[in-house]
Amino acid sequence: MRLTDSEHxxxxxxxxxxxxxxxxxxxxxxxxTVKTHLRSAYKKLGVRSRRDAIARGRRLGxxxxxxxxxxxxxxxxxxxxxxxVAHP
Numbered sequence: 456m457r458l459t460d461s462e463h464x465x466x467x468x469x470x471x472x473x474x475x476x477x478x479x480x481x482x483x484x485x486x487x488t489v490k491t492h493l494r495s496a497y498k499k500l501g502v503r504s505r506r507d508a509i510a511r512g513r514r515l516g517x518x519x520x521x522x523x524x525x526x527x528x529x530x531x532x533x534x535x536x537x538x539x540v541a542h543p
Contacts, residue, residue: 462496463517465489469509470518 458466468478475493479486497503500511512518 456499458496458499458517459492462492462499465492466496466508466512466517469505469512 464482465478468481473481475486475489478484479489482489484492493508497508500508500515502508502511509518513520
């Protein structure tokens with residue numbers, strides 16, 4: 456079983472508990488592309504959830520133990536979806 460570079464890149468974000476939207480912004484991908492990579496990685500790993508993907512990824516040495524976030528990224532900030540709407 457071998458993950459593609461893209462699948463591995465998305466998988467590395469799972470322990471950080473970032474949303475698909477936050478992962479897509481960090482990787483400059485669409486949310487649908489992130490979902491596609493996750494589905495493919497889950498299938499290859501034989502899992503059905505993020506929790507199981509993290510556990511299997513750690514057992515296989517694809518992820519570091521413990522909570523992690525790619526070092527080059529700051530902690531996620533959640534902004535309200537309507538924060539960009541101009542109010543009178």
